[in-house]
Amino acid sequence: MSSSEFRDIDVIAPSFKKRYSGVTSTVIRLVPIQARDIAITATSPLLPDEVPNVPPKALVTMPRSGPSGARVWHARRNVEMVAGLALKYLLGKRLRLLFTSAAQRRHTGFTRWLIRRMDHVIATSGKSASYLERDATVIRHGVDCDLFQPVADKAALRAALDLPTDGLLVGCFGRIRHQKGNDLFVQAMIKVCKSHPHVRALIMGRATADNSGFLQDLKDQVAAAGLQDQILFRDEVPVEDVPRHFQALDLYVAPQRWEGFGLTPLEAMACGAPAVATKVGAFEELVVPGETGTLCEIEDLEKITSDIAHCLEDPARLHHMSQASRTHVLENFRLEGEAAAIIAVYRDLLTR
Numbered sequence: 001m002s003s004s005e006f007r008d009i010d011v012i013a014p015s016f017k018k019r020y021s022g023v024t025s026t027v028i029r030l031v032p033i034q035a036r037d038i039a040i041t042a043t044s045p046l047l048p049d050e051v052p053n054v055p056p057k058a059l060v061t062m063p064r065s066g067p068s069g070a071r072v073w074h075a076r077r078n079v080e081m082v083a084g085l086a087l088k089y090l091l092g093k094r095l096r097l098l099f100t101s102a103a104q105r106r107h108t109g110f111t112r113w114l115i116r117r118m119d120h121v122i123a124t125s126g127k128s129a130s131y132l133e134r135d136a137t138v139i140r141h142g143v144d145c146d147l148f149q150p151v152a153d154k155a156a157l158r159a160a161l162d163l164p165t166d167g168l169l170v171g172c173f174g175r176i177r178h179q180k181g182n183d184l185f186v187q188a189m190i191k192v193c194k195s196h197p198h199v200r201a202l203i204m205g206r207a208t209a210d211n212s213g214f215l216q217d218l219k220d221q222v223a224a225a226g227l228q229d230q231i232l233f234r235d236e237v238p239v240e241d242v243p244r245h246f247q248a249l250d251l252y253v254a255p256q257r258w259e260g261f262g263l264t265p266l267e268a269m270a271c272g273a274p275a276v277a278t279k280v281g282a283f284e285e286l287v288v289p290g291e292t293g294t295l296c297e298i299e300d301l302e303k304i305t306s307d308i309a310h311c312l313e314d315p316a317r318l319h320h321m322s323q324a325s326r327t328h329v330l331e332n333f334r335l336e337g338e339a340a341a342i343i344a345v346y347r348d349l350l351t352r
Contacts, residue, residue, distance in 0.1 A: 006054065006062035011040040011072040011346050014080040016056065018045050022102075022260065023076045027051065028239075029144065033339040038346060039067065059087060068350045070094040074342075076102075081114040096120075096349040101128050101136065102260040104281055120349060122342065124261045125282035137345055140282060141263055142338035145330055148270035150322075151247040158248050161241075163232070167198035168312050171249040171273070173242070173264055176207035176215045181255030181278065181299075186218045186231065188253070188305040192312070193230040199312060204245060206236035242267075249273040250318065251311055256280045257298055265293070266333050269325035274318070276307045286333070292325040 011034075015027040024044070031042045031051050041052040043059060065071075073084040073095045087093040099115060100122040101107075107115065112133060115121060123129035123136040151157050155165045163169065170192075172185040182203060189201040207215040215233075222231045237245065246252070252268030252275045259281030266286055268275050275293035277283040278300075287293045294307040311318055 006041075006058070006066070008067055009039050009041050009071060010066050010068050010350055011038055011074060012059075013040060013042045013074045014056070014076075014083060015042055015044040015047070016077070016079055016083070022263070025239075025263075026076065026141070029335060030339050030342065033336060034343055037340075038343050040346075059083075059093075060091065062093070064092055065094045070096050070350070072096045072098055072346050072349050074098045074100070074346075075118075076100045078111055078114060081118065085114070085117060096352065098122065098345065098349060100124065100139075101132060103128060103131060104258070104260060106131055119352075120345060122345060125285050127282065127285070128261075137341075139338060139341045139345075140285065140333065141261055141266070142333045142335035143263070143266045143270045143329055144335045145270050147243050148246060148267050148329075150272035150326060151244075154248060157244060161244060161248055163202065163248055164200045167200050168196075168250040169200045169202060169248055170251045170253060170308060170312070171202045171204065171245070171268070172253045172255065173204045173245065175211075176203070176205045176218075177211045178214060179256065179258045180205075181257050182218060183214070184255040184299065184301055184304060185253050186221055187301055188255070188308055189231050190221065190225045190227060191305050192309050193227050194225070196309070196312060197230075199230065201231040202234060202245070202249075203232070204234040204237065243271070246271040246273065250322075251276065251308065252293075253304070253308060254278065254283060255296075255304055256283075259283070262286070266329055269293070270329040270333075272322040272326045274311060274321040274325050276304060276311065278304070288324075288328060292321060292328045 015024050027042050034040050035052050041054050043054050043056050047053045075081040084097045088095045097118045098120050099118045102124040121136040123138050129136045129138050158165045176182050193199050246267050252273045254265045254277040262281035265275035265277050277287050278296050278298050289295050296303045
């Protein structure tokens with residue numbers, strides 16, 4: 001898309017970070033669906049071909065107005081709020097400024113200043129909304145339930161992924177670092193695997209250079225316990241392979257110490273894997289204790305461990321929770337529902 005083609009665009013969703021992140025994932029998931037119902041494009045240095053996208057450099061020369069007059073600029077980071085303000089007030093582009101906040105903490109003074117200048121704000125959870133100093137529309141993230149769904153032959157899938165085909169598989173996916181609680185997962189699974197030889201654990205994710213020592217320490221703990229065949233480590237896999245790894249699980253663990261929203265428990269539950277999660281991010285709004293998983297206090301290693309064991313020890317209960325997890329996501333957290341709710345905000349801004 002060239003700058004001249006902006007004349008038909010009503011909504012712009014910027015994603016300026018070159019490295020793959022949660023915001024990048026959100027734009028990749030939502031924009032193609034939203035493009036079916038509204039004239040929207042992303043603007044990012046690099047996105048998959050299926051995502052409507054225009055290079056950020058074309059923003060400078062795009063027409064001042066859109067087909068409806070002002071366009072919606074949907075920022076999800078500070079840098080994108082700054083860019084929206086610059087385009088509006090320095091370059092004279094007619095924009096309605098929208099920001100989505102996922103933060104679970106008090107914003108910095110600069111961020112609060114930026115948010116005050118937005119025309120509207122979306123919060124990804126009730127907890128996120130509570131940290132804002134203005135009204136916000138709460139729209140929780142959703143999951144592509146066609147992509148993330150249970151698989152009929154789990155053993156065959158595990159074989160294709162070079163994972164153990166026997167026993168129960170417990171997963172913990174995402175960046176390898178202290179705030180994600182990977183060490184809590186390892187310590188819990190060492191105890192569980194020692195008393196349950198049929199249980200396997202899979203830790204999957206990338207460790208940046210500054211976290212390589214943290215990752216090596218986790219591997220050393222597993223080796224010292226003699227559980228290398230039960231507790232497995234796998235590096236970050238391509239995006240298209242992520243759903244298949246969720247489908248291979250029987251149980252998912254989200255032991256984070258801090259999280260913005262936290263999509264992985266939803267992705268796991270959509271695939272029929274209940275979630276043992278800590279009370280961070282939006283997890284308390286996603287997991288139904290006793291039905292789709294359990295909730296634990298932050299760093300409560302004893303409860304995390306006992307909840308994992310309890311879920312795995314009762315096959316009937318695990319089966320019930322698996323079915324309930326899938327139903328819960330289908331009824332409350334479909335990606336199409338998230339996309340439609342955000343489009344309603346877009347349309348309101350466009351008609352102001």
